[in-house]
Amino acid sequence: MWSIINQKRPNVKNFDAQNTISPDTFNNYFTNVAHDLAGLIPPTNLTPSDLMPDFTPPPTPFLFREVSFNEVRDIIDGLKNKNSKDIFGLNVKLIKSVKNQIISPLTKLINSCIRESIFPNILKEALVTPIFKRGNRNLPESYRPIPLLPVFSKIYEKCIAIQITNYFISNNYFTDCQFGFRKGRNTTLAIADLTSYILNSFNEGSVCSSLFCDLSKAFDCVSHE
Numbered sequence: 001m002w003s004i005i006n007q008k009r010p011n012v013k014n015f016d017a018q019n020t021i022s023p024d025t026f027n028n029y030f031t032n033v034a035h036d037l038a039g040l041i042p043p044t045n046l047t048p049s050d051l052m053p054d055f056t057p058p059p060t061p062f063l064f065r066e067v068s069f070n071e072v073r074d075i076i077d078g079l080k081n082k083n084s085k086d087i088f089g090l091n092v093k094l095i096k097s098v099k100n101q102i103i104s105p106l107t108k109l110i111n112s113c114i115r116e117s118i119f120p121n122i123l124k125e126a127l128v129t130p131i132f133k134r135g136n137r138n139l140p141e142s143y144r145p146i147p148l149l150p151v152f153s154k155i156y157e158k159c160i161a162i163q164i165t166n167y168f169i170s171n172n173y174f175t176d177c178q179f180g181f182r183k184g185r186n187t188t189l190a191i192a193d194l195t196s197y198i199l200n201s202f203n204e205g206s207v208c209s210s211l212f213c214d215l216s217k218a219f220d221c222v223s224h225e
Contacts, residue, residue: 020138026130029140034220041221058171066111067159069103075158076103079151086150087127095151110156123153 049055076099079092095102113120130143165182168174174182179190194210201208215221 021130021140026128026140026143026145030128030145033141034217037217038221038223062164062167064114064117064160064163066114067107069107071162072107072110072155072159073099073103075155075162078158079154084148086148087125088150090151092151095155106152106155110159113156114159119153119156123150123156125150 076096079096081096082092085091126147126149128145128147130140131146133142133144135142177193179185179187179193198208198210
C-alpha cells in the first residue's frame with residue numbers, strides 16, 4: 001500500500017535551503033520561538049489546583065526509587081533498533097551489543113542521578129534536523145526541528161517515565177480520554193472512541209458537536225514551574 005502511495009506523492013526534499021538559512025539562524029529561531037509564543041499567552045490568576053477541583057491528594061507521596069540491573073537491561077532491550085547515531089556517535093544497536101559489559105556502571109550512574117535529583121546537561125545535547133513543513137523554504141518557521149537525543153538519555157528517561165506512569169496508574173490519575181503516551185493506547189483507539197460516540201449520538205437522535213484544537217508548540221510552551 002505504501003509503495004503505491006509513495007509513487008503518487010511528489011518527490012520533495014526535506015531540506016534544500018542550506019544555502020540561504022544558516023545553522024545559527026535555525027538554532028536561534030528554534031530556541032526562542034516557544035519563549036516568544038508563551039509571552040503572548042494572557043496572564044491568569046488560576047492555579048493548577050483550581051483546574052482540578054475533584055483532585056484528592058494520594059495517601060502516599062511519589063518518590064523516585066533506584067533501579068536494578070535487570071530493569072535497565074529490559075529497557076535497553078526494548079529500544080527500537082536504529083542505525084542513526086547521536087551527537088556522541090552512538091546508536092541503539094551498538095549499545096545493545098555491549099549491554100552486558102556496560103550494564104553495571106550504567107545502572108550505578110543512573111541511580112546516582114536519581115539520588116542527586118539531576119538530569120545531566122550532557123544528556124540534553126541533541127542533533128537537530130530541520131524538516132520542511134510548509135510555506136517559504138527560505139524561512140526558518142517553515143521547518144520543524146527533529147532532535148536525535150543521546151541513547152543514554154533515552155535509557156535514563158525511560159527509567160523515570162516507568163516509575164511516574166506506574167504511580168499514575170496505581171492512583172487512577174489517567175483519564176479515559178488520555179490515549180497518547182500510554183501503553184496499549186494509540187491514535188487508532190482514539191478515533192474509534194470518537195466514532196463510537198458520534199454513532200451513539202445519531203442512534204439516540206441527539207446533537208453531536210466536536211471541537212478540534214491545534215496548539216502551536218504546545219509542549220514547549222508548558223510552564224516547567
